[in-house]
Amino acid sequence: MNVKGLSEKEIFCYLENAKSEDTDYYRVLSSMCTHPHKIAVEAHRLFIEANLGDFGLFAGAHRLEKEAIGMLGELLHAESAEFPSEESCGSSVCGYLTTGGTESNIQAVRGMKNLAVSEKKSLGEISNIVIPESAHFSFDKVADMMDIEVRRASLDSKFKVDIACVESLIDKNTIGLVGIAGNTEFGQVDPIEDLSRFALENKLFLHVDAAFGGFVIPFLEEPYSFDFKIPGVTSIAIDPHKMGLSTIPSGALLFRSPSFLDSLKVSTPYLTTKAQFTLTGTRSGAAAAATCAVMKYLGREGYVKNVQYCMRLTQKMVEEARKLGFELLLEPVMNVVALKTPDPDFVRELLLRKFGWNVSITRNPRSLRLVLMPHNTAQDIEEFLQDLKKVTSEL
Ligand SMILES: *Cc1c(COP(=O)(O)O)cnc(C)c1O
Secondary structure (H helix, E strand, O other): OOOOOOOHHHHHHHHHHHHOOOOOOOOEOOOOOOOOOHHHHHHHHHOOOOEHHHHHHOHHHHHHHHHHHHHHHHHOOHHHOOOOOHHHHOOOOOEEEEOOHHHHHHHHHHHHHHHHHHOOOOOOOOEEEEEEOOOOOHHHHHHHHOOEEEEEEOEOOOOOEOHHHHHHHOOOOEEEEEEEEOOOOOOOEOOHHHHHHHHHHOOOEEEEEEOOHHHOHHHOOOOOOOOOOOOOOOEEEEOOOOOOOOOOOOEEEEEOOHHHHHOOOEEOOOOOOOEEOOOOOOOEHHHHHHHHHHHHHHHHHHHHHHHHHHHHHHHHHHHHHHHOOOEEOOOOOOOEEEEEOOOHHHHHHHHHHHHOOEOEEOOOOOOEEEEOOOOOOHHHHHHHHHHHHHHHHOO
16 A cells, blocks of 8 residues: 555546446446446435444435335235234345345355254255256355255256256255246246245245346246246345346345244344344445335336347347357347357457457357347447457358
């Protein structure tokens, strides 16, 4: 650290310089995050100092968090779930705002584990959970952090989790299942109803990772069922900082039952509140304000428009790519396209080096992964496909 502080001018010059190295989402087809909505940004600024880790001091920010959770609960049909009283969850809906899908997934599994232990299930032996092979890498962190075996079920030809494989992996030490509503690589939705059946039959928890899909699927013309309407679903992760257009860090974790949240509690002796069920301690009230504000501002209609826009871009990408002779790994379910090319890793590198396009790669099989987000335009797609054609014809 420098001994003497720099001037404001020097600092901002330094910051602007760093900022110019960011993409600002220009030619970015690889990200599930986007520019936050301006309302979210303003709300974030207004609550910049609020700490929800000690919410007794920030009653207003805490109220906004509860409202956001309430709206998310409604979006995910939580009214069909037995949501608890004020006392047990501090809200009429059970859940809290996390830093993102990773924290939500970690906490969902931690809850399963704590509840299974308290029910004396699989005592003394290592518990396991069964997740799809397509699960987000946050579950690798779960495997690493917790004394839990993470079993990966293979996918079917449409990149949904293979139900027979899930069934074959369930044994007496299994405590929970995970299904993905909008997987990160393919945008595919797992058969949550089948998973729910297994979960109910075997008394297992079922966590649905809708980090990306949660703000897409409910607004599609023909939505898939993936949420609390399905009786076996015990928890859902949904990220407002992806298609919810909120600021980073905004995730959310919702539970069907208050016992889940209770199982995550630790006591907090020196704070204004007695207990905490979050993974992080100090946490952003700004992100809660941003999420609440942008959801209220856009309303259902605003999110429908947002999803329609991204799906139109997706359709355009698909149609024009096909005209140029490219094939897809699967018919897009949401605004994620998996495009087959020869040597996708090399194509990705050339697209970046020669034309400044940021694309990513699906793991198995390897293909170009393109996420069509609100920061993309129809013109981007035309330019991108021309550049892609150039790159692949040189191979
Ligand atoms: C993005 C994503 C995550 C991780 O969310 P973060 O906010 O990056 O922690 C988890 N699951 C799925 C399906 C995702 O798309």
